[in-house]
Amino acid sequence: DVAKDVDEALIKQFLSEVETFQLQENLRELTKVPHMATSPGDEETVKYVLKRWQDPETGLDEAWRQEYKVYLSFPDPKNPNKVTVGDSSDAVLFTVREREVNYTADQNDPQVVQPFAAYSPAGEAKGKLVFANQGKPSDFQYLNNTIDLRGTIAITRYGGEGRGQKAINAAAYGVVGLLVYTDPLDMNDGLMSDINETYPHSWYLPPTGVERGAYSRDFGDLLTPYLAAKENTYRIPTEDITGIPPIPTQPIGFEDASTLICALAGDRAPNDWQGGFKCVYNLGGPGFKAASPFNDSEVKLDIHNNGAIVNSANVMGVIRGSVEPDRYVIYGNHRDSWVHGAIDPSSGTAVMLEITRVLGRMVKQGKWRPRRSIIFGSWGAEEFGLIGSAEYTEEYFTKLSERTVGYINVDISVFANATLRASAMPSMQSVIFRAAKQVDAPGLASTSVYDNWIRYTNRTSPTHGLIPRVGYLNGAGSDYAAFVHYLGITSIDMSYTYDRSKTKARIYPAYHTAYDTFDYASRFIDPGFVAHQAVGRTAGNILIRLADSLLLPFNCKDYAESLEAYLDTAVTLYQKDLEAKDISMEPLIQAVANFRKAAEQLDKVIQSSDLANETPLKVRKINDQLMLMDRAFLNPLAFPHEYGFRHVIWASSSSGKPTFPGIADAFAQANSSHLDSDWGKVHYHVSVVAQAIEGAADMLNEVI
Amino acid sequence: DVAKDVDEALIKQFLSEVETFQLQENLRELTKVPHMATSPGDEETVKYVLKRWQDPETGLDEAWRQEYKVYLSFPDPKNPNKVTVGDSSDAVLFTVREREVNYTADQNDPQVVQPFAAYSPAGEAKGKLVFANQGKPSDFQYLNNTIDLRGTIAITRYGGEGRGQKAINAAAYGVVGLLVYTDPLDMNDGLMSDINETYPHSWYLPPTGVERGAYSRDFGDLLTPYLAAKENTYRIPTEDITGIPPIPTQPIGFEDASTLICALAGDRAPNDWQGGFKCVYNLGGPGFKAASPFNDSEVKLDIHNNGAIVNSANVMGVIRGSVEPDRYVIYGNHRDSWVHGAIDPSSGTAVMLEITRVLGRMVKQGKWRPRRSIIFGSWGAEEFGLIGSAEYTEEYFTKLSERTVGYINVDISVFANATLRASAMPSMQSVIFRAAKQVDAPGLASTSVYDNWIRYTNRTSPTHGLIPRVGYLNGAGSDYAAFVHYLGITSIDMSYTYDRSKTKARIYPAYHTAYDTFDYASRFIDPGFVAHQAVGRTAGNILIRLADSLLLPFNCKDYAESLEAYLDTAVTLYQKDLEAKDISMEPLIQAVANFRKAAEQLDKVIQSSDLANETPLKVRKINDQLMLMDRAFLNPLAFPHEYGFRHVIWASSSSGKPTFPGIADAFAQANSSHLDSDWGKVHYHVSVVAQAIEGAADMLNEVI
Ligand SMILES: [Ca+2]
Ligand SMILES: [Ca+2]
Ligand SMILES: [Zn+2]
């Protein structure tokens, strides 16, 4: 039936079948053992996901594993990384813990990987310690005013700067080794004691918990940019990798960090550098106070990380579309964790498996087959830089680009159980709202996810009045990155999250530590799995609507509203200075106006059509306009130094301004250098963005 | 009617209505005055094409002009370029002609532009003359063995190397000025006398004829790569333009060239440097023979070319599609000439206008409306580097890329009246053959264009046996370049051409001179306009088939055959050396095999379908596979230094090998430098091509 459309009764049925018990059992199964990418535990999850998707009663039409040979970085289990304080005769005065304290059985699992900074080079580094706040360029500049940083070791706290970038910033000043820790002020609302304050007594991070992570800047396999990493694929020499630490780097827990920081000599650090420890944070003499047990000792890093090219698997599954099999809706999450990864990523995988169970059963029972094809992706090696999803998009670039209607990413499905959050292309806003209105908020009788959400995060839209605030997908925080930035596919990333009035935690505190376990998730993050259920229902509802709607549920007028807001900001911030440089913003202003006009015009065409009764090629024409509009924002040459960033509206920006990223960054640069060539780059980016928006408007305009 | 298909009766009607008289009158009208890009004559042709396409009885649905502000280069009419021979006291001993001899009224038209090298810098250059053959790197290397080239003026003949590249090669050796001429051996089969041998007595070039041309390497507006050149578009500084002559450069006629060359001193030039003049070509002392009238004189160039940003117009016209208006078939040719441009480009424009007259009347009479939309483009400023078509593709990149089924380019429609020639993506071969079989060969009763063609240029296909040889679209010789290389659109470029057993002329001899006139075309190139008619019928037939076929007439198995031939060559030439460097060609071999399999598979799907009676979405699915397959060959990063070249199969190559261009060029480089990093680039290109072919195969495979 070419006019097949969304069946609201089927959506109700779907919502009713998403079960908290199933979600809980999925999570239990997925978190039995640590499953870092390519580890034996990872292989267990590959098999588990495959088993679920190949289940004859609740599985998909087809499921398979798909491997890439990717460059990962691991510590040496036989020769662990060491951080010590040693005196001048090399006597060890202090040793940083090599693993986290065991509270439940989980931390004792031999598969728990030692905390490490993935892609930090191996090597030995020794020097006097300094405290460098968050390791931002400005932090090292400040230190450098009074301290000769050459040959020192710097200790920095997480936050404010990318992980690997801290080391790159440090090395620029001659720092030879870097420590990174989580300050209790940033993560624990100041709490520090595992006697009664931190996990296992609460969700807060225990004193020995350490955030692991990829210390790389670019996403995708670092050796094979733009090429899928197969057996014989060309690989750049490892020494040509950019954006990784040039110096040995190691993350440590805050218990050890406090021992080091509280012993530092030197001037008192600025007020906004002070953290949660019960001592004054000094900058370092460099080195320790004479009065401290460490006196003139140095800190020494012995890092034994190794790079390795290893097989990482995506697990893929499909439900074939009945009417438009050549249109894809993709739903994905990574499968790999740092340790047990209950919240990150298994809370998302638990949701994905529950959605596939409910939909798979409908398919197997012959009750349903979507209009469009649905592809599920359980991505590998995300924690090392979104590798599985990036390689997938590299391999299938044209096919995905030409056929994909939308991508839904649910990584961590529940950061906390207070409210929904979503980041998406603006054209998806309406379908998100529609779905969120049909789902009950966890623990709140007769309140929808939508009504709950609007209380926590809202904005006043010129068109819609007060509505929940949907964020933008600017960064590369999870596997949506390749779909948004590289492919220009209309995407959403969503989860349940915090009540920000109750915590200032940077993220849920067990993030990337050995405490992110089933016990932690089920006791402190989402007791009863009701937030998991709400996310599963909302995401599944969106998925069904994307797959089944006769007319794609994308509203381009909402995209226009976002472009108008970006434009307002750009005009306010830049127009006067640009006019002085003879750079006109008129083409950009005109382009946004044309986009608005085209979006309104397409809307009129839709309103005045009887799509279910006209030729199926008519709705296909409009759907193609809606689907492909976002592709017009891609420019593969606009950001030549940033892997995969091609979307000129949502690319990441270091400017921090809510406007067109290329213009904002180029303006900041020109405004600081005052070079004519840099003003030329601003002009270039104005032209690039204007042309992209005109191109997007052309996609919405009458086709000929 | 969603099952609308090609109507063979309509094609017959179309063929019968293409008239030689109309073609002749089109050509007469188009060549009344010189119409160099943006000149008053160009504006007259803009208005004429618009008038034709807006004609209420024979016009299109809509037609409009579309302007870009592009960077062109012109001589100064008030201060003509001069080339002189002067002695040591600056007395002028000889002056090169500033304009061509007048034989018909045409050459006396004040709008005839002085011969010049577009994009040559203005400036004065003076030095002893040397003869540098074709100006290839090897030519200057040879000269440099015995002559210090610093400060010399070099004279080179056309051919063997790009126009502007001759000057770039020269400057690398310290040459300060460059002359370029057409050797009678290369163009006139040795004939030289305008008393009885050359035009107006034959098609051969008169002694004072000069080939004008763009001396630039890249196509598209040189100041706005990848951005449509609008009013406020960012422009690179003119001093940042690359690929244009670094030294003053001027083309001259062979009469003057012979005066200079025959007076040269120095060693005798190698045998294959000797040309058609009745003298020995010496290398130059440097400079002239003491016995010559010029003795120790120097040659002086006074070049007054100016760059200018000017409005150039494309004229666009459309016939809206009835069933799939969002699918485009584009047919184009440039409108601008160097002088009267009867053959280049007006023979093509005459054909385009005859096709639009016949089709336009059918549309206006309500007898026909194509299934898909047809877009006609009369491009501006092609002679300066395919600028109009390139700007058009930059402006509408996404829309054209997503919707264009095919592009047909007919620039010079008749080089000569012997046989058809066509270059195309291999998937177009079958529709070309089909059309060529339905058209009578000019002047040959009961012989088709196809049957005539196969006598002149043929090959033995593993699949089809003996067939006419369809060429590849590797270069950037006309406006197909942006469609093929930048957009990856399945394209064809065609014309009638020479009997190669009768002439060795590099191209028709009046090319880019003031002798390319209606008189020349109608007396010597295509008396009776029968070859014009055959091209119009063949191209129009192809156009109708692309626009009307229910199933797109693209045969991907023919693409497979070409890929297999490329692969065979690559394996033969490179595999042994690559294995020695540990570079496997296996992924490439596998990719070509997968492409073949996918093409066969899709063919089976097509054969086993009853497309006219199934849902229109089924044929649309297959058509999208066929249409978009070529896009998978695009890689915007594979050739970072070559504007617009993204198609990894058809990109231009300097290797001269009939195989994958990126691999061939990288291999040649590595094989000469022996650098590991260069072998790495070979490996990179093997991976790029293999991934592209796999991606193309994925487009043909079952969609899910
Ligand atoms: Ca890769
Ligand atoms: Ca341009
Ligand atoms: Zn994650």
Ligand SMILES: [Zn+2]
């Ligand atoms: Zn993570």
Ligand SMILES: [Zn+2]
């Ligand atoms: Zn031409």
Ligand SMILES: [Zn+2]
């Ligand atoms: Zn030309």
